[in-house]
Amino acid sequence: MIGNLFIHGTIIGSDSEKAEAFGYTSLVAIKKQYSKQSEAKSFNVNINSVGGDITEGAKMFAFLEGLKEQGIELTTVTDGLVASMGTYLFMVGQERIYYDNDEFRPHLPFASNFTGSSVDLLQAGLYVDTKEKEFAQFYADRTNLDYQASFDLLAEDRYITNDEMISIGFATQIREKRQIVATINIENMGLIEDAKKVLESFKKTETVVETVVEVKNVLITLEDGTVIDSSSEEAVPEVGDTWMVDGSRPESGDYVTVEGYTVTITDGKVSEVVNSEEEEIVEVEVEAEVTVDPMVEVNAEIASLKAMMETFKLERDALMTSKDEEITGIKAELNETSELLKESIENITTLRTSASVEFNSNKTEDNREDFSISRVRKNK
Numbered sequence: 001m002i003g004n005l006f007i008h009g010t011i012i013g014s015d016s017e018k019a020e021a022f023g024y025t026s027l028v029a030i031k032k033q034y035s036k037q038s039e040a041k042s043f044n045v046n047i048n049s050v051g052g053d054i055t056e057g058a059k060m061f062a063f064l065e066g067l068k069e070q071g072i073e074l075t076t077v078t079d080g081l082v083a084s085m086g087t088y089l090f091m092v093g094q095e096r097i098y099y100d101n102d103e104f105r106p107h108l109p110f111a112s113n114f115t116g117s118s119v120d121l122l123q124a125g126l127y128v129d130t131k132e133k134e135f136a137q138f139y140a141d142r143t144n145l146d147y148q149a150s151f152d153l154l155a156e157d158r159y160i161t162n163d164e165m166i167s168i169g170f171a172t173q174i175r176e177k178r179q180i181v182a183t184i185n186i187e188n189m190g191l192i193e194d195a196k197k198v199l200e201s202f203k204k205t206e207t208v209v210e211t212v213v214e215v216k217n218v219l220i221t222l223e224d225g226t227v228i229d230s231s232s233e234e235a236v237p238e239v240g241d242t243w244m245v246d247g248s249r250p251e252s253g254d255y256v257t258v259e260g261y262t263v264t265i266t267d268g269k270v271s272e273v274v275n276s277e278e279e280e281i282v283e284v285e286v287e288a289e290v291t292v293d294p295m296v297e298v299n300a301e302i303a304s305l306k307a308m309m310e311t312f313k314l315e316r317d318a319l320m321t322s323k324d325e326e327i328t329g330i331k332a333e334l335n336e337t338s339e340l341l342k343e344s345i346e347n348i349t350t351l352r353t354s355a356s357v358e359f360n361s362n363k364t365e366d367n368r369e370d371f372s373i374s375r376v377r378k379n380k
Contacts, residue, residue, distance in 0.1 A: 003040030005033050011052030011060070011085050025049065027059045034067075042073035045093060051084025054109050054131065064092045078102040078171075088135070090170070091142045098171035100162050106139065106170075107157035108132045143169035223256045237263045241270040 007030065009023040037043070045064065051057070068074055076093030080102055087106040090096060098104060109131045111124050136151035145153065145168060153168075165171040218235055220228040220243075228250070231242040237257065243250055249268030256262050264272035 001037075001040045003034070003037035003043040005030055005043050005045045006079075007045060007047045007049050007060070007086070007089055008079070009048075010050060011057050013053060013056055024052075026056055027063060030060055030063060040072070042075070043067070045074055045076045045089070046079040047076060047082050047086050047090055048078075048080035049083070049086035049089075050081060051086050051088075054085055054088075057085035057088055061089055061092055064089070068092075068094070078104065081105075083107075087170070088138070091139070093172075095173070096171045098162075098165045098174050099177065100174055101177040104160045104165060104170060105158065106154055106160070108151075108154045109135055145169075221258050223258055228255075235259075237261050237270055237273045239270050239273060242268060243270065244268075 007025050009025045012024045012026055034043075064074060073095075074093045075095040075097060076090045077097045078090070078099050082090055082102065083105040084107060087104060090104075109128060111128050114121070114124055116124070132151070132154075136147055136154060139145065139154065140147045140150040143150065160168070160170060162174055165174060218230045218232050220230050220235070220237065222228060226245060229244040230237065232238050236259075243263075243265055250265055252266050254262055254264050260275060262274040263270055264274075
C-alpha cells in the first residue's frame with residue numbers, strides 16, 4: 001500500500017488545528033494524514049507550498065525523517081509551485097520527482113514584520129545569519145553543490161531550471177507535463193435517458209402557449225360609494241388619468257375619494273388632485289419650520305454673554321482710568337507736600353545758623369568787657 005501525504009499551502013505553527021480549512025499546512029495536518037494511512041509502507045509526499053515558518057517546517061522535516069528511520073520509503077513529488085521552506089521539505093525524499101511544468105525556488109531565510117530596539121534588531125540579524133549558514137549547509141549536504149556554491153545559489157533567490165534540477169541534484173528524476181483529463185460517463189449518470197424524455201415532451205407539444213398579461217385599470221371608490229375605473233396604474237389619482245363610470249365619462253367637476261383626495265375632472269380626465277391630509281401635514285411642517293432652532297437660542301445667549309463681557313471690560317477700563325487719575329493726583333499732592341517740607345526744613349536750618357552766630361558774637365563782647373573790668377580791679 002502506497003500512502004499519500006499532501007503539503008499544500010503556507011506552513012504555519014502547529015497550534016492551529018484548523019489550518020487546512022484556510023489553505024495552510026502544519027505538522028498537525030501531516031500527522032493527521034499519516035494516522036489514517038499508518039499501515040502504508042511507502043508514501044508519496046506531494047508538495048505545493050510557497051514555504052512559511054521555518055521552525056514549523058523543520059519539525060515537519062524531522063517527522064518525515066523519523067518515518068524513514070522506521071523503514072518507510074518517501075518519494076517527494078512537486079505538485080505545482082515549491083518554494084522557500086517547501087524546497088527544504090522536498091529534499092526529504094529518497095526519490096524526488098519534479099514535473100517539468102512545475103516551479104522550484106529555494107532561497108535564504110529572512111525575517112519579516114520584525115520590530116524592536118537596536119539590540120533586538122542586532123540579535124535578529126545574528127539569528128538570520130545563523131539560519132542562512134544552516135540552510136546553505138543543508139542543501140550542500142543533499143545536492144552536488146559545495147557550501148559556498150549553495151550559499152550563492154540561495155542568495156540569488158530565483159527559479160531553478162529543469163536542467164539544473166537534475167545537474168545540481170535537487171531532483172532524482174524529471175517527468176513530462178501531466179495531462180489532466182476529465183471524463184464523465186453520462187450513460188451511467190442517466191443523463192441520456194433524461195435528455196430523451198425532455199425531447200419527447202417537446203415533440204408532443206403541438207401548440208405554442210402565449211402568455212397574455214392583462215393589465216387591469218385601478219378601481220377608485222368615491223365617498224358616495226361610486227366606483228371609478230381609472231386608467232392609472234397606481235391607486236393614487238394623478239393628473240392626466242382617464243376616469244370612467246359604468247363605461248361612460250363622469251361629468252366635469254370635483255370628486256372626493258374615500259382616501260381623502262379631491263379630484264377635479266375636466267372632460268373625463270383628471271386635471272387637478274388635492275390631498276387634504278397633505279395640506280394638514282404641510283401646515284404642520286410649516287409650523288415646525290417656524291419653530292426656533294435651539295442653536296438660535298444658544299447663539300443669542302452667547303451674543304448676550306459677549307455683550308456683558310464687553311460692558312464689563314469698558315467699566316473695568318473706566319475704573320482703571322479713574323484710579324490712575326486719582327493716583328496721579330495723590331502723587332502730585334505728595335510731591336507738593338514734599339517740596340513744602342523741604343523748603344520749611346531749609347528755612348529752619350537757615351534760622352538756626354543765623355541765631356547761633358549772633359549768640360556767639362554777643363557772648364564774645366561780654367567776655368571782653370568782663371576781662372577788662374577784672375584787670376582794672378586787679379590794678380587797683
